[in-house]
Amino acid sequence: MNIMNNEKSLNKATSLWFKATLFVSMSTLLCLPAQANNNDQDKGHxxxxxxxxxxxxxxxxxxxxxxxxxKNAPISAEQTGQLLWLEEVGVDVEKGDVIARIDARHLTLQLARQKAQVKKAQADVDYLRVQKQRIAKLTEKNNSAVSEYEKVTKDLIVAENDVVDLSIAVEQTLLAIEKTTIVAPFTGNISQRFAHEGELITLGRPLVQLVDTQxxxxxxxxxxxxxxxxxxxxxxxxxxxxxxxxxxxxxxxxxxxxxxxxxxxxxxxxxxxxxxxxxxxxxxxxxxxxxxxxxxxxxxxxxxxxxxxxxxxxxxxxxxxxxxxxxxxxxxxxxxxxxxxxxxxxxxxxxxxxxxxxxxxxxxxxxxx
Structure with a gap:
């Protein structure tokens, strides 16, 4: 029994000595890099x-x-109407991108009325052309006065000019509708907003500030x-x-x-x-x-x-x-x-x-x- 106790004590002492030796060795190894760094620092940077x-x-x-x-410009409205949508601050846009929209319903109704007027004027032109041809034949046979032919010719010219005038008005309305959609004139970034959705926008009102960031x-x-x-x-x-x-x-x-x-x-x-x-x-x-x-x-x-x-x-x-x-x-x-x-x-x-x-x-x- 005493012999077994002595062996256990000896094994325990040996284990403790081995752990202590290992600890000292590891500590020495860990200190070597630090000492080397200190030596390098002593030599200078x-x-x-x-x-x-x-x-x-x-x-x-x-x-x-x-x-x-x-390029740094305020982009303004070119038509009057309610602002339906406006691009946010900080958004990058390319040339031609939509940055705002204005209500165009009144212009759409105006366009429909003008197109109807063009059709009416064109009907007058068609009638007067036929009338001119008929009177011209009668005049050749002396069955109609020359003054009557001249009057129809004048009325036809006036009617044709009315069609041209009304067609130009249609093109102007189409351009106005196009301008209710505001697009970026150059590539840039929206740096400021000067209006909000729902506002009544007048002609020339600045909407956003567009800045070329490149x-x-x-x-x-x-x-x-x-x-x-x-x-x-x-x-x-x-x-x-x-x-x-x-x-x-x-x-x-x-x-x-x-x-x-x-x-x-x-x-x-x-x-x-x-x-x-x-x-x-x-x-x-x-x-x-x-x-x-x-x-x-x-x-x-x-x-x-x-x-x-x-x-x-x-x-x-x-x-x-x-x-x-x-x-x-x-x-x-x-x-x-x-x-x-x-x-x-x-x-x-x-x-x-x-x-x-x-x-x-x-x-x-x-x-x-």
Whole structure:
């Protein structure tokens, strides 16, 4: 009995020792990646860098602008009547799609009456044509006065003109009925409604606002002094929602506003996923080309209140440098700030990098520097 108890105690002790050993081994393995990560962080954040260079660029001025639609129109009623149906706000419509319907019953009754009048006038024409032929035969035999023939001829001409006049009235009524169904004159989006179903709509009453959301421009009120430096299709920088994009100059006004000394400049913004009315900031050239410092576009960190780059000093520490952005040249951007030619700037890995933190690069980047 004692021998069995001793064996059970020994087996239990062995099991506990095995579990403890396994726990310690697993803990050690789990700690290794964390230690490795800590070692990597001690070495610094992994980044990619490029160097500042100097080139000829046009000095620029940053101006506020607004996104506008090239087609933005209130669609009005062309007939009077009760509004039966109106398209909802926010709906995309194609050119020719129905966006409103007006009651046309009174026009339908008017059309029926006019068609009856056309038939009546046509019956008079048919009668007078037969009468003219009969009198013409009598006149040839001297059995009827010439004046009688002339009177019938005149009555026939009047009757034929009455048919033409009444037929035109029928066409006008058909056009009026067609206009009780309002269709979109161009592809766009319903941005506003100015009426509601059941209202009595008068001629010329605006019903909806239709906006073309695809063909967009950015409108800038620019000072007249920069007009000589603009070039059609030249690309300029646009700042929008912490993004920096390039867009071409599409056109500009050839006359300025006397009171503000400004003129309209339009940038082509078609295809951008942006709402009409969105505010942006645009960089336009203001002087002849001169030398300026350029950094890669990816080096810019855009914030709501500032734009900056992160440089790397000799101690491999990141340093924040605020800059003013100028013109873009391919994948580079001219800047003004506390920078020098051949300064290293972070182009990758700087999203969460703070000023003063250590950085590290791979061997290829070190060799490049």
């Amino acid at each position: 992994l980044v990619s860098v490029d160097v500042v260079k100097k080139e000829q660029v046009n000095p620029s001025i940053w101006l506020p602008g607004n996104v506008i639609s090239r 063909n967009l421009d950015i409108k800038v009120a620019a000072p007249l002094t920069i007009a000589p430096f603009l070039k059609r299709n030249a690309t300029v920088m646009v700042k929008w929602q912490n993004q920096l994009i390039t867009l071409p100059i599409r056109t500009w006004s050839q006359a300025g506003e006397q009171s503000s000394r400004t003129f309209d400049v339009r940038l082509a913004a078609s295809g951008l996923n942006i709402l009409s009315g969105t505010p942006v900031t645009v960089s336009l050239p203001k002087q002849q080309a001169k030398e300026a410092l350029l950094v890669p576009r990816d080096a810019l960190v855009l914030r709501e209140n500032e734009t900056y780059v992160l440089t790397v000093d000799k101690e491999l520490q990141a340093q924040k440098v605020s800059v003013l952005v100028g013109q873009g040249v391919d994948d580079w951007v001219s800047v003004m700030g506390n920078l020098s030619v051949n300064d290293s700037v972070v182009v990758r890995g700087g999203e969460r990098l703070q000023s003063g933190q250590k950085v590290r690069f791979n061997n290829a980047l070190v060799a490049k520097l």
